[in-house]
Amino acid sequence: MRKPETQQQRYDAVIVGSGPNGLAAAIRLAQEGWSTLVIEAAATPGGGTRTAELTLPGFHHDICSAVHPMGVASPFFKSLPLAEHGLGWVHPEIPLAHPFDDGHAAAMYRDIDATCETLGSDAQRYRRLYRPLVDDADGLFKQLLGPIRLPAAPLAMTRFGINALLPATWLARTRFRGDAARALFAGHAAHSIMPLDAACTSAIGLMLSLAGHAVGWPVAKGGSAALSQALVSHLTSLGGEVVCDWPVASIDELPAARAYLFDTSPGALARIAADRLPATYLRRLLRFRHGPGLFKVDWALDSPIPWTAAAARRAGTVHVGGGIDEIVAAEDLACSGRGHPERPFVLLSQPTLCDPSRAPQGKHTAWGYCHVPSGSDFDMTARIEAQIERFAPGFKDCIAARATMNCSDYEGYNSNLVGGDITGGMNHWSQLFTRPVARSNPYTTPERDIYICSSSSPPGGGVHGMCGYWAAEAALRHAPAAR
Numbered sequence: 001m002r003k004p005e006t007q008q009q010r011y012d013a014v015i016v017g018s019g020p021n022g023l024a025a026a027i028r029l030a031q032e033g034w035s036t037l038v039i040e041a042a043a044t045p046g047g048g049t050r051t052a053e054l055t056l057p058g059f060h061h062d063i064c065s066a067v068h069p070m071g072v073a074s075p076f077f078k079s080l081p082l083a084e085h086g087l088g089w090v091h092p093e094i095p096l097a098h099p100f101d102d103g104h105a106a107a108m109y110r111d112i113d114a115t116c117e118t119l120g121s122d123a124q125r126y127r128r129l130y131r132p133l134v135d136d137a138d139g140l141f142k143q144l145l146g147p148i149r150l151p152a153a154p155l156a157m158t159r160f161g162i163n164a165l166l167p168a169t170w171l172a173r174t175r176f177r178g179d180a181a182r183a184l185f186a187g188h189a190a191h192s193i194m195p196l197d198a199a200c201t202s203a204i205g206l207m208l209s210l211a212g213h214a215v216g217w218p219v220a221k222g223g224s225a226a227l228s229q230a231l232v233s234h235l236t237s238l239g240g241e242v243v244c245d246w247p248v249a250s251i252d253e254l255p256a257a258r259a260y261l262f263d264t265s266p267g268a269l270a271r272i273a274a275d276r277l278p279a280t281y282l283r284r285l286l287r288f289r290h291g292p293g294l295f296k297v298d299w300a301l302d303s304p305i306p307w308t309a310a311a312a313r314r315a316g317t318v319h320v321g322g323g324i325d326e327i328v329a330a331e332d333l334a335c336s337g338r339g340h341p342e343r344p345f346v347l348l349s350q351p352t353l354c355d356p357s358r359a360p361q362g363k364h365t366a367w368g369y370c371h372v373p374s375g376s377d378f379d380m381t382a383r384i385e386a387q388i389e390r391f392a393p394g395f396k397d398c399i400a401a402r403a404t405m406n407c408s409d410y411e412g413y414n415s416n417l418v419g420g421d422i423t424g425g426m427n428h429w430s431q432l433f434t435r436p437v438a439r440s441n442p443y444t445t446p447e448r449d450i451y452i453c454s455s456s457s458p459p460g461g462g463v464h465g466m467c468g469y470w471a472a473e474a475a476l477r478h479a480p481a482a483r
């Protein structure tokens with residue numbers, strides 16, 4: 001394959017992969033005056049933040065990420081002038097609704113009190129859990145969106161940590177008495193893509209609900225690609241360069257640099273830098289465990305989804321799975337790799353309710369997925385649509401077109417999504433904060449010029465750019481001086 005031209009022969013930093021973490025790393029280094037080159041395998045930059053007309057002309061769908069609580073909470077993204085580069089966050093009227101068979105829904109509003117009103121007798125218990133966390137939200141995001149380090153606010157971290165270490169099933173069943181609050185929490189925790197009785201699955205549930213109250217669950221106006229376009233535009237304004245259509249196979253093909261940062265899977269780093277990294281470190285990279293996969297459907301719709309519950313008709317995201325027992329059973333089957341749930345837990349986004357620019361006038365889009373065993377090619381379309389129809393009778397009649405992607409479609413689309421794993425690695429407690437390899441600085445490798453900056457490093461999956469930020473900080477501190 002012919003390599004694309006680059007403007008220079010030598011850079012301070014070469015970043016392989018242009019996902020939100022690769023771009024964040026490049027921006028942080030460019031801020032310090034480093035010349036940076038970002039190399040992307042695909043035809044356009046963006047990794048998990050791309051948007052395309054997947055179904056019909058005029059219907060713009062987010063191929064991967066769609067909802068951005070971590071994007072707005074990210075201390076690094078918040079510090080960047082991304083609005084000047086075209087990024088607008090759009091907030092739905094209600095961040096999230098969780099409908100039940102009886103036609104009512106639990107709902108997470110930005111406002112804790114409004115949320116409590118949907119939780120019956122658990123109102124006070126919910127308030128007691130979240131109010132102190134939300135009061136400390138800024139400090140908690142700074143602490144949690146990074147590697148393990150001494151807490152700047154020990155009290156707030158202790159309050160978060162005691163709950164975060166628990167299995168989600170335990171927290172939901174001991175903290176709450178009613179089905180609504182238990183199911184609401186289980187739905188948040190299911191974003192961990194782990195069986196919900198596993199240790200630390202409460203961490204992701206707490207973080208996402210904390211974000212819902214503190215900063216919201218917005219979408220990017222026009223689609224998630226607006227975020228990567230803003231990051232590229234800002235990087236370019238700082239002198240950075242991005243080249244596409246270059247799937248890097250070996251570190252030897254890269255221009256000379258003080259530091260190489262890999263926004264790739266640990267396995268890809270091991271293959272690309274096999275001749276440079278010691279055998280023991282390579283073995284540890286290859287032992288890294290990936291998480292389960294997913295099956296996703298994008299719909300072009302003739303009308304909004306006719307949810308029975310009023311809150312679901314006004315919510316940006318809808319968790320479709322009924323009560324806690326059903327969610328726990330579905331996630332256990334899929335995430336332990338034992339099978340495909342008959343009634344999957346579906347995470348659904350309906351962005352056109354707050355961002356009509358994504359579809360022709362009066363029309364809508366929806367994005368929904370469920371978890372499946374790693375590498376599965378089982379078609380979950382019928383089961384996903386049956387779940388939605390259960391809470392929104394008439395949904396199937398609204399469908400104008402659909403597009404689906406299974407685990408191998410995703411891995412073929414972006415090699416970081418190993419077996420359909422969307423979180424950069426299994427969220428098992430043993431690799432939550434020490435990924436990909438336990439080292440005092442997890443972004444470094446035994447070579448001073450090689451770093452990992454993808455979501456396979458802390459703080460893991462999600463569009464926040466913080467893995468890239470911290471990897472860039474490591475390179476600024478440890479990389480060899482300029483020649």
Ligand SMILES: Cc1cc2nc3c(=O)[nH]c(=O)nc-3n(C[C@H](O)[C@H](O)[C@H](O)COP(=O)(O)OP(=O)(O)OC[C@H]3O[C@@H](n4cnc5c(N)ncnc54)[C@H](O)[C@@H]3O)c2cc1C
Binds near residue numbers: 022049294410453
């Ligand atoms: C279906 C789906 C839904 C999701 N939903 C959400 C959501 O709603 N909210 C959220 O916050 N997160 C979501 N995520 C997760 C989020 O997209 C990822 O956590 C995030 O994109 C990780 O960023 P990254 O920079 O680490 O890697 P990626 O975004 O995966 O980017 C890596 C880039 O590196 C490139 N690359 C890899 N290897 C090479 C190579 N050898 N040479 C050159 N280039 C290479 C890839 O092509 C890719 O462009 C979702 C992911 C998926 C797949």
